[in-house]
Structures are given as C-alpha cells and as structure tokens.
Amino acid sequence: MNVPDFTHDPERRAWVASANVAGCDFPIQNLPLGVFSRDGEAPRGGVAIGDQVLDLRAALDAGLLSGAAAEAAAGPTLNPLMAMGRAASRELRVAVSELLAEGSGAAGREDILVSMASARMQLPSAIANFSDFMVSRDHSWRLGALKNPQSPLPPAFDSLPVAYHSRASSVRVSGEAVVRPNGQWRKKEGMHFGPTEALDYELELAVWLAGENALGAPVPLSRAQDRLFGYGLLNDWSARDMQMWEMPPLGPFLAKSLSTSVSPWIVTAEAMIPFAIAGRRVAEAEPLLPYLDHPEDRARGGLSIALEVFLLTPPMRAAGHEPARLTATDFAHMAWTPAQMVTHHASNGCNLLPGDLFGSGTCSGPEAGSEACMAEIVLRGPIQLPGGEVRRFLEDGDEVIFRGRAHAEGAVSIGFGECRAEILPAIPWPAE
Amino acid sequence: MNVPDFTHDPERRAWVASANVAGCDFPIQNLPLGVFSRDGEAPRGGVAIGDQVLDLRAALDAGLLSGAAAEAAAGPTLNPLMAMGRAASRELRVAVSELLAEGSGAAGREDILVSMASARMQLPSAIANFSDFMVSRDHSWRLGALKNPQSPLPPAFDSLPVAYHSRASSVRVSGEAVVRPNGQWRKKEGMHFGPTEALDYELELAVWLAGENALGAPVPLSRAQDRLFGYGLLNDWSARDMQMWEMPPLGPFLAKSLSTSVSPWIVTAEAMIPFAIAGRRVAEAEPLLPYLDHPEDRARGGLSIALEVFLLTPPMRAAGHEPARLTATDFAHMAWTPAQMVTHHASNGCNLLPGDLFGSGTCSGPEAGSEACMAEIVLRGPIQLPGGEVRRFLEDGDEVIFRGRAHAEGAVSIGFGECRAEILPAIPWPAE
Incomplete structure (x- = not known):
C-alpha cells in the first residue's frame, strides 16, 4: 500500500x-x-x-x-x-x-x-464525533512551562497521544466567519463575563476517518492505516482567558467549542503516500507499549507537510499589504502518528465512525517561527505586523489563513488549499 | 409554565x-x-x-x-x-x-x-453531542481532596457549572452490556496496558435537549427552560486507573468513552413540573454572574429526584440475593440547575441541537451512603455485600442498576424506570 x-x-x-x-x-x-x-x-x-x-x-x-x-x-x-x-x-x-x-x-x-x-x-462530512489531540512536544512544552517550569509536559505525553473529546456541532468550513465568544474568567478585580480578550488560532492537521469499528472492538496499529481517509487543515480557535479558568480538572470546554474551522478539501491518504516519513518515536528513549508500536508505523507512519499561518488585519487590508506570515512549521515534528491516534483512541473499544474528525493538536516545531499559535509566539514578544500594528491576540476584523503543502523528492508537490476565517465582533448578551 | x-x-x-x-x-x-x-x-x-x-x-x-x-x-x-x-x-x-x-x-x-x-x-434520540457536567459539590470535594486536600474544589466550581465534551458514539441504552475496556496507566513496576482494574459507575441525571440555537447565538437563562426536553438516568462508566493517568491537562478521555448507559424513558420536563425546587445557588456566599442568575431559576430551577444504585454480583445472583443498594442520593443536592447548564454551555455561542445529551455529573450528596460512585464509597472502606463478598471496584459479571423517583407533596410520585448493565470481560488484544 x-x-x-x-x-x-x-x-x-x-x-x-x-x-x-x-x-x-x-x-x-x-x-x-x-x-x-x-x-x-x-x-x-x-x-x-x-x-x-x-x-x-x-x-x-x-x-x-x-x-x-x-x-x-x-x-x-x-x-x-x-x-x-x-x-x-x-x-x-x-x-x-x-x-x-x-x-x-x-x-x-x-x-x-x-x-x-x-x-x-x-463541510465534507456530517461529523458525528470530533476528538482533538495534542501531539506536538514543542507546543506542550512551551505552554506547559508557564504553569510547571520543572515538568512542562503532561505526565503521559511520551506514553500515549494525549487527547480530549471536543465539540462536533460547531465545526464549520473555511470561509465562515467566527464570532468572538463571550465567556467567563477571573480578572484581578474579580469574576468577569464578556467577550474574550485572548482569542487565538491553533494550527492543526485535520484527520478524517474511514470505516467503522464496533463498540468494544479495538483497532490494532497494523490495521489503523485503513481507518485514515485523509487530511486537511484545522483551526482550533481558542479563547485563552476562558480556557485557563475553566480547564481544571476536566479540560477545555467553551474555550474551544465556540467554533472550529476546517479546510474543505480532503487530501486522501492515497495522495499522501509519497510524503510518508518515519514515525517520530523511533529515536525516543522510553520504549513504547506494544499496542502503540509497529514496524510499518515506525518506518512510514509519519507525514511531512509544510504548514503556514498568515494574518491579515483591517489596516493591512486597507493599506494593500499582503497577509503576514506568523507561523511556518511541519507536521513532521509531531511526536505521534495519525495511525497511533486511531489505535489509542479505539484501544478502550471506543467506536470510531466514518466521517469522524481528529485534530492533531497545535503543530508547533522547535524553532522560533514554528510556533503554531499566538500564545506561543508572544513568549518571544508581541507580534509586529506590516504597517506598525502589534498583536498579542486576534482582534475583530482579523483574518487568519492556513496553508499546507507536501513535498518529497521525486514526487509532484501537492497542496491543501486554504482554511481561512475572519473574526466578527462579539454579540451583545441578549436582553431577557 | x-x-x-x-x-x-x-x-x-x-x-x-x-x-x-x-x-x-x-x-x-x-x-x-x-x-x-x-x-x-x-x-x-x-x-x-x-x-x-x-x-x-x-x-x-x-x-x-x-x-x-x-x-x-x-x-x-x-x-x-x-x-x-x-x-x-x-x-x-x-x-x-x-x-x-x-x-x-x-x-x-x-x-x-x-x-x-x-x-x-x-436510544431515544440520535445523539449528535454529549456533554458531561460535574455539579455535585460533594463528589468534587471528596475526589478533589485526594489530590488537593487544601483546596479540593476546582477553582471555577462556584462560578460556573464545570463540564467537558464527552463521546456521543459510545452512548448505549440500558440493558446493553459493557465490555471491560483495555487501557494504559502507570503501575509501580512501570507503564502498563491491559484491562482496567478500577471500573466504576457514576450515577448521573441525563438531560435531553429540545430546540436549537444557531452557532453564535447564546440562550439567556430566562429562556433556557424551553431547551429542556426531559430527564433520565445516566451511568458514566469510568476506568479510574486510566483516568488518573490520562487526565492532565486535557481531561478524561478513554476512561469515559468506553461506554455510557442511559435509561430508555425520557421523563419530560412537563412531567417534572411538580418536582421543581429552588435552585441550590441561593444560599451560597459568592454572588453569581448575572448571566447565570434569574429569579425564576432561583425559585424553581432545581429538581428533587431520589436516585439509587444497586449492585448484583454473580454469587449474589446464584444465592438468590436481591441487588444490594450502594447509593441513595437526591438530585436536589446539586450546585447548579439544568437551565444554568444550558445557558453556560451556549454562552460562548455553542449551538446545542435537538436530542443532544447532557450528563449532570455524579449526583453525590453530603451524607454517608449518598456517594454516587465507588471511588467515593470506598473512602469509608471496602464495600461489604450480602454473602460476604467485598468490592472496591466492579468485577466481571457484576450488574449495576440505577433507579430514580420523584416525590412532592400533593403530587403523584413518578419513576424513571431503570438504567442497568452487566460488565463483560475484556476482549483480548487482537493479534496482528
């Protein structure tokens, strides 16, 4: 295959x-x-x-x-x-x-x-279930270090692809605008409810599933490739102020379900065959549990996809500026493969359905410039834009554009199209 | 109304x-x-x-x-x-x-x-989305104290109804057996993958939703009652060993998506009108944010429902014993109302669909005997069963039975039927 x-x-x-x-x-x-x-x-x-x-x-x-x-x-x-x-x-x-x-x-x-x-x-499928992973060590490390400088990674990070169930109903196709969400968080002066002041993008790979396993029947790694229908771009919009407040201990909730954007074209697993690379785990010290280890996955379970994020603000648009590139990274940096995500997710017998969607998690790499969300970028300082604007988080009218492209020696390079959306102002809280 | x-x-x-x-x-x-x-x-x-x-x-x-x-x-x-x-x-x-x-x-x-x-x-509805709340202070306190004795409750517990997105595809109707899941956790001797050794029930109220709000359009508390279609019993089966390992920081995942059981009969919100009680939040010290506060919800947003859990083990069955009662509690203990769950969930604009399912979270009360999962009960010591058996967690062949009943002065008492399921042994991990 x-x-x-x-x-x-x-x-x-x-x-x-x-x-x-x-x-x-x-x-x-x-x-x-x-x-x-x-x-x-x-x-x-x-x-x-x-x-x-x-x-x-x-x-x-x-x-x-x-x-x-x-x-x-x-x-x-x-x-x-x-x-x-x-x-x-x-x-x-x-x-x-x-x-x-x-x-x-x-x-x-x-x-x-x-x-x-x-x-x-x-939307390419009627999405019954959407699960979001977190398989970038660099993303997990940078944001984890803000809370736990001694031990930034989640304890299980090297043992399993960390993930959570996310919201299927609010997934939308590229081009549909995103309304700035209202939400709750604690400010210095006390509890607050209002439009998020920390709206961020997260650049992720969308993984679309084929086939179905019955509830109770796992999917061994040797057969997980057959469950990978194809790939796209996914923006896991995140309200950081709401997220930090609501997360402990059950994980992100309203900070994520405000909306999720996906690119409309699914690059099939067949099309991605020339761009397969070694699964990243080969070089790691800690041995994998056998259910997450297979020679085929070690040899060709990974994917090389160059991924980029661009931002276009209203003043930039007015001045005729091109969108500014905020992120340039590669899915090759990820610590777990799509097949490992499938096998782990179904390892408890959870039934994965045709058209189910996985997000890979934010695809940050190790270098400066490869941070795949603003919360990571601003650790190096505010984002400077053409025309003199500065950003820490997204503002109303900002448009975020994801692009992806796979290259390999001897193969014709292929693209993923775009995943883009503009931020609309929050809706005032309705009167009674 | x-x-x-x-x-x-x-x-x-x-x-x-x-x-x-x-x-x-x-x-x-x-x-x-x-x-x-x-x-x-x-x-x-x-x-x-x-x-x-x-x-x-x-x-x-x-x-x-x-x-x-x-x-x-x-x-x-x-x-x-x-x-x-x-x-x-x-x-x-x-x-x-x-x-x-x-x-x-x-x-x-x-x-x-x-x-x-x-x-x-x-199943009464084709469930597009399943969200699970955690609105019992007693449950959150008892289990939180194991990790944080100084500060057992989640920081946001008194400010919002804590919740996470859970898995829709693995919700099953009462009567369907539950296969013991395989999973990963850390044992003293190292990383382990195999059948869970800490399978637990969680007694929850199922909340079934009516109507629909468009993505971006919140549901003020004054109108949230119109989104409550009805109620049932829900068993949020939990694998505690897997859960403790996988939870930080994104919340429970495979420890919950193994299966969720719901009772087949939806007691409509209309039928529950005589059993409305005051929303529990009236007496609390910290003021509610206005979006979660409304006179009608304060006065009649809560529900009084007596809830029970029974266990029948294979030896008890063989000896002709009746199921043993493990839990007797009441939904009246909950810190947040179903209407507050709706309003908070949609406060970021998240679109809630007809037939969506909420779990209330484990409905534990303050008294000994009202703990609504085994992880809480065993804090008082192992569970003694008729015939001399002892349990800390569920064993293969055990059958768990939930019952619910609403009483109010001057009203005919009504029941919820049963939510029951038997535990089947784990499936051996498939050969290649």
Whole structure:
C-alpha cells in the first residue's frame, strides 16, 4: 500500500490546463475530495483539479465515471464513501486520475467541471464525533512551562497521544466567519463575563476517518492505516482567558467549542503516500507499549507537510499589504502518528465512525517561527505586523489563513488549499 | 409554565389498570417518551403507561391521536419532536393524557398497547453531542481532596457549572452490556496496558435537549427552560486507573468513552413540573454572574429526584440475593440547575441541537451512603455485600442498576424506570 502507483507519476498531466501549472495546489497527483454547491443546487461531491472542481454527479450522469465508490462520493456528504473504507477511495482515485489525464476520452468535457470561483464549499462530512489531540512536544512544552517550569509536559505525553473529546456541532468550513465568544474568567478585580480578550488560532492537521469499528472492538496499529481517509487543515480557535479558568480538572470546554474551522478539501491518504516519513518515536528513549508500536508505523507512519499561518488585519487590508506570515512549521515534528491516534483512541473499544474528525493538536516545531499559535509566539514578544500594528491576540476584523503543502523528492508537490476565517465582533448578551 | 395543569391531577387514573397501582413508575401523571421495537418491526415512538407501552404509530393509524407533535414522536428517534421545542411536548402530553384517562373513548383499545416485556427499547434520540457536567459539590470535594486536600474544589466550581465534551458514539441504552475496556496507566513496576482494574459507575441525571440555537447565538437563562426536553438516568462508566493517568491537562478521555448507559424513558420536563425546587445557588456566599442568575431559576430551577444504585454480583445472583443498594442520593443536592447548564454551555455561542445529551455529573450528596460512585464509597472502606463478598471496584459479571423517583407533596410520585448493565470481560488484544 505504501508503493505509489501510476496516479503519482510525476510525468502525469491533466487535460485541465490550470492543474499543470507549477506550484498549483491541485495537480492530477493530488485529487482531493470535497462537497460543493452552486446557486441553490443540491450539495454534491467533487474533486479539486487546478482551478476547477470535477462534478462527480455530472461525470456519473455523463457515463464518464461509474462504480459504487464514485456513487458514494457524489452525494451531499462524503460519509458513504468514508464508510466503504480505504479500498473504495483507492478505486475512486484511479478512476478519476484516468478520467482527468491528458489523452483521456473525457478530455475537453467542460460540462463535468465547475470553476472553483463559482463553487460554494461545504463541510465534507456530517461529523458525528470530533476528538482533538495534542501531539506536538514543542507546543506542550512551551505552554506547559508557564504553569510547571520543572515538568512542562503532561505526565503521559511520551506514553500515549494525549487527547480530549471536543465539540462536533460547531465545526464549520473555511470561509465562515467566527464570532468572538463571550465567556467567563477571573480578572484581578474579580469574576468577569464578556467577550474574550485572548482569542487565538491553533494550527492543526485535520484527520478524517474511514470505516467503522464496533463498540468494544479495538483497532490494532497494523490495521489503523485503513481507518485514515485523509487530511486537511484545522483551526482550533481558542479563547485563552476562558480556557485557563475553566480547564481544571476536566479540560477545555467553551474555550474551544465556540467554533472550529476546517479546510474543505480532503487530501486522501492515497495522495499522501509519497510524503510518508518515519514515525517520530523511533529515536525516543522510553520504549513504547506494544499496542502503540509497529514496524510499518515506525518506518512510514509519519507525514511531512509544510504548514503556514498568515494574518491579515483591517489596516493591512486597507493599506494593500499582503497577509503576514506568523507561523511556518511541519507536521513532521509531531511526536505521534495519525495511525497511533486511531489505535489509542479505539484501544478502550471506543467506536470510531466514518466521517469522524481528529485534530492533531497545535503543530508547533522547535524553532522560533514554528510556533503554531499566538500564545506561543508572544513568549518571544508581541507580534509586529506590516504597517506598525502589534498583536498579542486576534482582534475583530482579523483574518487568519492556513496553508499546507507536501513535498518529497521525486514526487509532484501537492497542496491543501486554504482554511481561512475572519473574526466578527462579539454579540451583545441578549436582553431577557 | 410552572403551574401544573390537569395532567398532574392526583385523582386522574388510566384505563390501563397497571398504571394505577401505587408505587408504579409510570402512572398517567408521568407519560415518559421512548423508542421501542418488537420482533423485527421498525423502531417507533412510545409512551410508558403502567407495564405497557402506548404505540404512538398505532394510535395515529387508528385515528385516536393526531397532530404534528404525535407524528414527530412516532418515528425511529425522538429528534423530530425534540426539534419542535417544549410547546410540542406539552401538546403531546395533553393529547396522550386524554387518550389514556379512565373514561376516554379509547378505553380498552388494547391494539394500541404493547407490553413492556415484549418491547425492546432503543436510544431515544440520535445523539449528535454529549456533554458531561460535574455539579455535585460533594463528589468534587471528596475526589478533589485526594489530590488537593487544601483546596479540593476546582477553582471555577462556584462560578460556573464545570463540564467537558464527552463521546456521543459510545452512548448505549440500558440493558446493553459493557465490555471491560483495555487501557494504559502507570503501575509501580512501570507503564502498563491491559484491562482496567478500577471500573466504576457514576450515577448521573441525563438531560435531553429540545430546540436549537444557531452557532453564535447564546440562550439567556430566562429562556433556557424551553431547551429542556426531559430527564433520565445516566451511568458514566469510568476506568479510574486510566483516568488518573490520562487526565492532565486535557481531561478524561478513554476512561469515559468506553461506554455510557442511559435509561430508555425520557421523563419530560412537563412531567417534572411538580418536582421543581429552588435552585441550590441561593444560599451560597459568592454572588453569581448575572448571566447565570434569574429569579425564576432561583425559585424553581432545581429538581428533587431520589436516585439509587444497586449492585448484583454473580454469587449474589446464584444465592438468590436481591441487588444490594450502594447509593441513595437526591438530585436536589446539586450546585447548579439544568437551565444554568444550558445557558453556560451556549454562552460562548455553542449551538446545542435537538436530542443532544447532557450528563449532570455524579449526583453525590453530603451524607454517608449518598456517594454516587465507588471511588467515593470506598473512602469509608471496602464495600461489604450480602454473602460476604467485598468490592472496591466492579468485577466481571457484576450488574449495576440505577433507579430514580420523584416525590412532592400533593403530587403523584413518578419513576424513571431503570438504567442497568452487566460488565463483560475484556476482549483480548487482537493479534496482528
């Protein structure tokens, strides 16, 4: 499964010209899946190719695609395809790659394409459950040291991928604005309730799940890869003042459930095969418990994905500045692999459902500049922006933009598109 | 809304004789809603009456019931009724009370009844989100004191109803067995992975939600009662060894998501009107923040519900012993009201959906005997059972049974039925 097939061939080109432009996020080697709608039409599945969306329903109706996998991907959510497991997304990838390749019989069939500019993207799945991990040692160390300088990491950090259950109902697709939440925390002068004064982003990888294990039935690490449908970008918006106050001992609650943004395109696990790297745990001192250790995961369980965060403020926008880069990091820094997250999560028998969402946790790296949230960046001092603005946390009107890109020697680089949202002012507390 | 109507009249009797027996959980003053199926028939909505279930679909088809609320309650989940809000469940309660009353034109229509013995109960709603609170001061104090004897309560305990997001996919209806989970924790000799050695129950009230607020739109306390659909019993099974290890700093995770059991019958908020009591916070020293304070909630936001836990072990079963009572407590001890839970949860704009589930947290009281989980009880010493057995935590084959009953002067007492489950042995970790 880890040997790339012809769909990854660097010489392969699409008949959609924009997909062949160097640096394009969506060349024919990517083929990420999403759900889109257009002008009051029903939402349906699509594949990103260059600056176009392949309309799977249209391709099926035109007789250019067929099969259960394509049918399952063409509806208003990707859950049916996710329920079919990895084999189905492999089958679909091969079929779509052949359809879109230069020389295909479908070449020039503009009727099965929709321009991205006219497609309104939706959440790719009806998310039944959302679990958020914390697998960056650097993130955990920097923020942990504020409270426990002697012992910054959670006690279990090196023994298991630390995680908590988060809120599914408030996950939204990129582009939907985020309303600054009201919340409670203790100020010097006493208890306070009002708009958060410490709104932050957290740059995370979204992990989308395929298949299902029954309640009580775990997923051994040797089979966990089959549960990984694909990946995206995830902004785990965090209200730090509320979070610090509410966390002990049951963990983050309203500081996180205010909203979570995800990028609309799921880069499939199939597409990520060339970008697999060693699981990070090989070099660590403490031996892993056997259920979290497998040669395949050690060899190829990790992923190399360059991840960036940009900020655009209203004054920057007015002055014509480009978004300023606040974070440049890589998922390769993470201490645990996506497969280890699956196996640990299901190790108690917890049933993971098709379309369930994991967040990786904030993907900070060790270097200055790789801190993947503002709470970490400002440990080096306030953030200086073009035009002279200074930020410690997000202000109303700020727009946060995530980008991701995977590179590997001998492979065509692929992108994740964007995850972006603007901060809207808090809503006044309603009268009775 | 807080003035009981004729449906609460203590003189009112049903034409279903078993409902009129003193001490029955389901007299005509109760009328809880659930979903049942029988012998391969499709699941559908029902109302408990005595030892029978009123089959709402059958009553509709027979022309004995009509209206949008009854139609919404007759399907495979109660979510459509829950989506209609409190007014719809009031309307349905009145119609069903008239249908089942002595002297009704429907009297003797056995064709719209199904015996409980032949009904297989289902989850009442498709649960999109499950949040678990911790609103017992006594529970929080006893367990908190083990770690922080100087300051046992969470810092925010008196300022907000502490809660965390829990796992929706593993919620199961009463009667479904619970598999002992595998998990990880640190033993004296080092890291360990295997079946939990500290499986516990937590006796909680289930709170089922009606209506919906859009993401970003809070629910002021004056309107929170309209979001309370009804109540049941909830067992928040907990693996204490795993929990202590995984909790810092993000809260409980796999120690809780192994399974959660709920009783099948939802006692509606309408049925609970006579059992309203003052919200507990009136007497406390620290003033409440205004968003969590309202005269109506102070006066009638609390609920008086006697709650009990019984244990039946395999040797007790073999010897013909009755289940032994481990806990006798009351929801009246809680420090926060269900309406305050709603308002706090939505105060950041989090969207609460119809059919969402809250757990109240372990309903411990102050007295010996009112501890609502084994971890608290054993602080007084091991649990002695009839026949000479001793327990600190649950063993395989143990059956845990929750019961609840509401009493008030001048009102007919109503019951919650049971929430019960047996512990099955852990599944051996799968070979590759």
